Amino acid sequence: MHGTLPSDMGAGLPMIRYLLLSRNLFAGGVPPSLGNATMLHVIDLSVNSLTGTIPPGVGRLCPDTLAFDDNMLEASSAQDWEFITSFTNCTRGLRLLSLQYNLLGGELPSSVANLSSQLQLLYLSANEISGKIPLDIGNLAGLQALKLDYNQFSGSLPTSIGRLSTLKLLQFSNNNLSGSLPSSIGNLTQLQILLAYKNAFVGPLPSSLGNLQQLNGVGLSNNKFTGPLPKEIFNLSSLTDDLYLSYNYFVGSLPPEVGSLTNLVHLYISGNNLSGPLPDSLGNCLSMMELRLDGNSFSGAIPTSFSSMRGLVLLNLTDNMLSGKIPQELSRISGLEELYLAHNNLSGPIPHTFGNMTSLNHLDLSFNQLSGQIPVQGVFTNVTGFSFAGNDELCGGVQELHLPACANKPLWHSRRNHHIILKVVIPVAGALLLFMTLAVLVRTLQKKSKAQSEAAPVTVEGALQLMDDVYPRVSYADLVRGTDGFSLSNRIGTGRYGSVYKGSLVINNATTIVAVKVFDLQQSGSLRSFMSECEALRKVRHRNLVSVITCCSGYDSNQNNFKAIVLEYMTNGSLDKWIHPDQGGQSTDPVGLTLMQRLNIAIDTCDAMDYLHNSCQPPIVHCDLKPSNILLNEDFGALVGDFGIAKILRDSTGDPSNMNSRSSTGTGIRGTIGYVAPEYGEGHQVSPCGDVYSFGILLLELFTGKAPTNDMFADGLSLQGYVQAAFPDHLVDIVDPAIVAAEENYAHDVHSGTSNGPRGQNNSVMVSVTGLALLCTKQAPAERISMRNAATELRKIRAHFIRQ
Known part of the structure; x- marks a missing residue:
């Protein structure tokens, strides 16, 4: 809709409570008559083209929610900010005030600190506000999110900010703030995101940052911070997203405590004055995707432990003082896309194994x-x-490099080499021949032993050996007590090889709620599934994979073989029950999952699969990715479970798209009908491409609410065909109605702060997600996108959705 808002709309609608006109093309000013609609509870005029100032009468309305963001509203004087002062007289508490992305200038009135203590969200980003941040901003005791970034604030950050004890999001980047970061910031123990980059802060970082045990992301780049990096910040195991410390004046070494950031995805410390060797402990950062340490004075060798960061996509060590050879172990990072080692003192050859790094x-x-x-x-x-300039002793390479050919030195060109052949090469070759003969003999004996052992029951000791000695031991009796005798009332799921029960166990002197997966050993393949799951689960550690607590392998009360795996319990059950609540689901939410929650679930799932494919050695293919195998924790984070038919690619060639050879495993089709990749039905070998196909089907199901086995898909019609027919112009006709209901519910409850996404249905998200899903479900495996690239695309979609 377009045009101007009626000048008398407030007088003509005195009883109106909700005015929701966002995401239109309205121009002109905000009608002053709105001040007469004193019953207004929610006013949302965001994302239009409104101009002029905000009428003072708006401040007399005392709404719960006021959203004027993303317009062209102006302010330049105290009079233009009068509506803020009027809000302080309200007896009914304002909970959300959003004025970001406008042209509001001048100084923010100090009266903003006198707004209701019930104010939870204050968004003032991307305006032209200048002057100091009010000293008493800490009076807003109920604030959960404060966004002051992209303005022209100056002066220091008030120490009173430490009184905002419920704050979860704090953004004041891209301003002119100076002085030191107050130590009182360490009082914000609920803080999850802290963004302060592009200011003029000086001095050391306060050690009190170590108190922020809920922190997920930190942005402090482009300031003038000095001193050493505080070890406390590297002990924050909660850091999972970003730690940006680049372009400051930090000195000293990179503390070995950096290895504690095992869940961190991005670490940027470029452009500082750090020195000393790079700590080996960096290799413990198993979730790291981007590591930027360029523009410092690090010395010594590149640690070979970097090869443990199997998920690394970008490594930048440019412009340091590193020496020694380039470790060939870096070639084990199979998904590495960008490697920058320029302007160092590295010597020796370029590892030939780098040629195998296909990414x-x-x-x-x-x-x-x-x-x-x-x-x-x-x-x-x-x-x-690729760049090799400034290395005068390099030679050869492809013709495009125009380098001189390497000198040819035959092996037999000297008497010395002749002696080497006689004294070294021949004895070594003989030893290798003997070793190969013994290996063939051992292999033959192993095959015979395996054939004899497959029929034998697995002992307690054997299972625990698979699970390592660090796992607690539980008995059959413990599980019987913890699940009330495996009662039906505690059964939370059934599968091909058994059932899952909710239970409680005493582990490490504490009572823990767990999920107990009991295998039906009368079912063919159940024992093999138990062993496969034990072997796979003991190899993986990732925030989006269900964690195994222990296993139980022994005998029940009737002396029958008993096998069970004890897993962490997921409060919100399986994704399947939330997508299909009408099919026996146990969703307690009447409107289901929001669009943002579904995007987050898709990203979590994609991250887990990327880890299995690219960060495990050898890689693991899940083979049964579907909604019932994705579990949701209390925050609706997604964790992938059920590794009963997972395949560990011990003989992987490193080319997951090579589907020409037939599988020789003899296990038949791996997966569930509707989700299994079509090439498996033709006998092709298991590969990560099969998981990509299953993920694509899952994406389509997640956003349409239609399972691939729905009765409507008959006579040649499939879920992919159903979506393809609507793509891209008619996707609104096939979107899951539960998404629409959830978004409408959010529009009414936006002030509560409990929703996980922006308001309103966004058709562009559906276009982007379904386009990605259709790319994942291409018939030819080689044409499918990788899990890593799919995760990147999903994050771009989410970022675009948030910006809107």
Whole structure:
């Protein structure tokens, strides 16, 4: 809709309570007559083209929610901010005030600190507000989110900010703030996001940052912070998203405590004055995707432990003082796309194993002291995006590099080499021949032993050996007591190989609610499933994979074999029960999952699969990705479970798209009808591409509410075809109605702060997500996107959705 808002709308609608006109094309000013509609509870005029100032009478309305963000509203004087002062006289508490993305200027009145103590969300980002942040901002005791970024605030950050004890989000980036970061910020123990980049803060970081045990992301780049990096910030195990400390004046070494950030995805410490060796403990950061340490003075060798960061996509060590050889172990990071090692003192050859890094598309080794031949195989056949300048002793490589050919020195060119052949090579070759003969003999004996052992029951000791000694031991009797005799009232799920029960166990002297997966050993393949799941679960550690607590392998009260796995309990059950509550689901939410919650679930699932495919060695293929195998915790975070038919690719060639060879496992089709990749039905070998296909089906189901086995999909019609027919112009006709209901519910309850996403249905999200899902479900495996790239695309979709 467009045009101007009626000037008398407030007088003509005196009883109106909800005025929701966001995301239109309304122009002109906000009608002053709105001040007469004293019953207004929620006013949302955001994302229009409104101009002028906000009438003072608006402040007399005392609404619960006022959202004028993303317009062209102005302010330049105290009079223009009068509506803020009027709000302080309200007896009914304002909970949300959003004025971000406007042209509001001048100074923020100090009266803002006198707003209702019930105010939870105050958004003033992206305006032209100048002057100081009011000293008594800490009076807003109920505040959960404060966004002051992208303005022109100056002066210091008030110490009173430490009184905002319920604050979860604090943003004051891109301002002109100076002085030190107050130590009182350590009192914000509920804080999850802290963004303060692009200011002029000075001095050391307060050690009190170590008190923020809920912190997920920190942005402190582009300031003038000095001193050493506080060890306390590296002990925050809660950091899962970002830690940005680049372009400051930090000195000293990178503390070994950095290895405690095992869940961190992005670490940027570029452009400081840090020195000393890089700590080996960095290899413990198993979730790391981007590591930027360029522009410092780090010295010594590149730690080989970096190869443990199997999920790494970008590594930048440019412009340091690193020496020694480039570790060939870096080639184990199979998903690495960008590697920058320029302007160091590295020597020796370029590891030929780098040619096998199929994802590598940017490699900068310029201005070092490298020597020898540049590899010509694998990724080195196309050197677009590769740089080797400033290494005078490099030779060879592909023709495009225009480097001199390497000198040819035959092995037999000297008497010394002749002696080496006689004294070293021949004895070694003989030893290898003997070793290979013994290996064949051992392999033959192993096959015979395996054939004899497959029929034998697994002992308690054998299962615990699979699960390692660090897992607590539980008995059959413990599980009987904890599940009330495996009663039906405690059964929370059934599957192909058994049932899952809710129970309680005393573990490490504490009572813990758990999920107990009991295997039906009368079912063919159940024992193999138990062993497969034990083996897979003991190899994986990721925030989006269900954690195993222990296993139980023994005998029941009738002396029958008994096998069970004890897992962490997920409060919100399986995703399947939330997508299909009318099919026996146990959802307690009458409107289901919001669009943002579904996006987050998709990203969590994608991250878990990316970890299995690219960060585990050897890689693991789940083979049964579907909504019933995705569990939701109390925050609706998604965790992938059920590894009963997972395949560990011990003989992986490193090329997941190579589907030409037939599987020789003899296990038949791996997966569930509707989700299983089509190539498995043709006998092709298991590969990560099969999981990508299943994920694509899951995405379609998540956003349409239709299972691939729905009765409507008959006579050649499939879920993919159903979506393809509506793509992209008619997706609104097939979107899950529960999403619409959830978004409408959010529009009415936006002030509560409990919703997980922006208001309103966003068709562009559906277009982007379904387009990605259709790419995942391509018939040919080689045409499908990888899980890593799918996760990147989903994060872009979420970021765009949030900005809207």
